[in-house]
Amino acid sequence: MGTTEILARWIADTTYEQIPVEAIEQAKKSILDYIGTATYGSRSELGKIMLDFIREQGGNPQSRVIGTSIRTASAQAAFANGTTGHSEDFDDLGGCGGHPATVLTPTVLALADELHLSGAEVLTAWVVGYELGTRLSANNHTDRDWHPTAIYGTMAAAAAASKLLKLDAQKVRMALGIAGSEAAGLRRNFGTMTKPFHPGQAARNGVIAAKLAARGFTADPDIIEGRQGYADNFGGAKCSIPSMTKFLGKVYYLEDEGTRIKPWPCCGGNHQTLTNLLPFIQERKLRAQDVESVEHIGPNIPCTGALLRTEVQQGLEGKFSLAYNISAAFIDGKVDYETFTDARAAKGDLQAFMRRVRLVRNNDVVLRRAHIADANLEARLRITMKDGTVHDFVLKTATHLTGGAVLDKFRMNTEAILGKDKALAAIELVQRLEKVKDVAQLLDAVTTAS
Numbered sequence: 001m002g003t004t005e006i007l008a009r010w011i012a013d014t015t016y017e018q019i020p021v022e023a024i025e026q027a028k029k030s031i032l033d034y035i036g037t038a039t040y041g042s043r044s045e046l047g048k049i050m051l052d053f054i055r056e057q058g059g060n061p062q063s064r065v066i067g068t069s070i071r072t073a074s075a076q077a078a079f080a081n082g083t084t085g086h087s088e089d090f091d092d093l094g095g096c097g098g099h100p101a102t103v104l105t106p107t108v109l110a111l112a113d114e115l116h117l118s119g120a121e122v123l124t125a126w127v128v129g130y131e132l133g134t135r136l137s138a139n140n141h142t143d144r145d146w147h148p149t150a151i152y153g154t155m156a157a158a159a160a161a162s163k164l165l166k167l168d169a170q171k172v173r174m175a176l177g178i179a180g181s182e183a184a185g186l187r188r189n190f191g192t193m194t195k196p197f198h199p200g201q202a203a204r205n206g207v208i209a210a211k212l213a214a215r216g217f218t219a220d221p222d223i224i225e226g227r228q229g230y231a232d233n234f235g236g237a238k239c240s241i242p243s244m245t246k247f248l249g250k251v252y253y254l255e256d257e258g259t260r261i262k263p264w265p266c267c268g269g270n271h272q273t274l275t276n277l278l279p280f281i282q283e284r285k286l287r288a289q290d291v292e293s294v295e296h297i298g299p300n301i302p303c304t305g306a307l308l309r310t311e312v313q314q315g316l317e318g319k320f321s322l323a324y325n326i327s328a329a330f331i332d333g334k335v336d337y338e339t340f341t342d343a344r345a346a347k348g349d350l351q352a353f354m355r356r357v358r359l360v361r362n363n364d365v366v367l368r369r370a371h372i373a374d375a376n377l378e379a380r381l382r383i384t385m386k387d388g389t390v391h392d393f394v395l396k397t398a399t400h401l402t403g404g405a406v407l408d409k410f411r412m413n414t415e416a417i418l419g420k421d422k423a424l425a426a427i428e429l430v431q432r433l434e435k436v437k438d439v440a441q442l443l444d445a446v447t448t449a450s
Helices: 003-011 021-041 045-057 074-085 101-113 118-142 146-166 169-182 194-214 230-234 268-284 322-333 340-346 349-354 365-366 370-375 402-419 420-431 440-445
Strands: 292-296 355-362 380-386 390-394
Touching: 003 146, 003 169, 021 074, 021 101, 021 402, 021 420, 045 074, 074 101, 074 194, 074 322, 101 146, 101 194, 101 230, 101 440, 118 146, 118 349, 118 420, 146 169, 146 340, 169 194, 194 390, 230 322, 268 322, 268 380, 292 322, 340 349, 390 440, 402 420, 420 440
Parallel strands: 292 355
Antiparallel strands: 292 380, 380 390
16 A cells, blocks of 8 residues: 555544544643634734635635634635634644644534534544644655645645545545645745635645545545655655654654643744743843843754744734844843734834844854754854843753643633633533534634624
8 A cells, every 4th residue: 555545544444542542632732722822813913804704705604713703614614713723823833844733623623513523523533634744744854945834734634624524545545635736835924914824724725625525526546655746746855755654553643742832922933042031031130221132043044944034024024033032032021912013013122122133053063964963953042241241051942831821821812702701611621522522512612692
């Protein structure tokens, strides 16, 4: 059997009982966090535009849009929910190329709402989609500037949707084949509303691919490994197709690596720096006006990858600028929703401080052989004060929210929109999701009456 067939058979055959308990718990954590970011996102500027569009398009009232009273076709609901869930870049980090929850959750909730499926079915599909997307992203090693969540998330969403529609292995192959031609997303759009569009589009495309496959729509059955197919086009020089199925069903990425819940509403590439810098500023009582310069010394070429913005005119752009985040840490002593508003960016003080921030690549890394440089994750900050004092320290690994902090974040994002009672009901339903007979109950809790 080829890679696509092996994966499709596993998707079709996997049962809830075969999935490790820890993988299920990780999925529930990310589902809850995503519902919070989607609820908040429904009131954002992006959300208002998206919801106006969805209302204009109308559609068969199969599924609901989180944080609203809108009912629309399931593919449209997945599109809207995926986009609003990523509007502030505050959703989880993990497999599927970066942001699994904002691709997988809108997909499974849209179909579960339409078909009145159980929580166990939703969790099974979520995990199956996560594993498929992560196996592709972990072994494809693309060397072009695709948005990973977009190209891997589309395939993950198709896998999850196929599972909920109970497609057999051959039809799963068709769904993956369709999704392979739907996958796209350019990193150049980071810092604009089109970045959140990517996971919304991935979720919608996953639903469409599975629904078309269910009706007999055809695609190439070997889309992943076939010449001119998915890996051939999206894979880089290090792409390993055999590794995509290695230990399939025995090793779960979601169990071993888990997902990470963000403490700050910005690109995850900022989080290592913020984890170390914010408490350091507070402990040393550093004042922005006393800082001469800040150097961030890392292993990567500055302003490449996700943190590509060298100038910030709008709040969204600031989410993808490391210098902007460093400046906010010094001037405001915090990073939150307000940091990335157009009004905050318009003040200009953060941009002025950005001129004191220098991002450089570690010369020691540049001189090493490529395979060693790839493995060197060291990054450091050097802060020079106007009185000549120099603070130089290695950045430790980024920290993320756990336990009660995850619930606090959810309440912060939802209570003003849904109310405390509905927010509490949503928490309780997600925490026992595997026992929920009809996931429409959860949609009742996270939507509004009017």
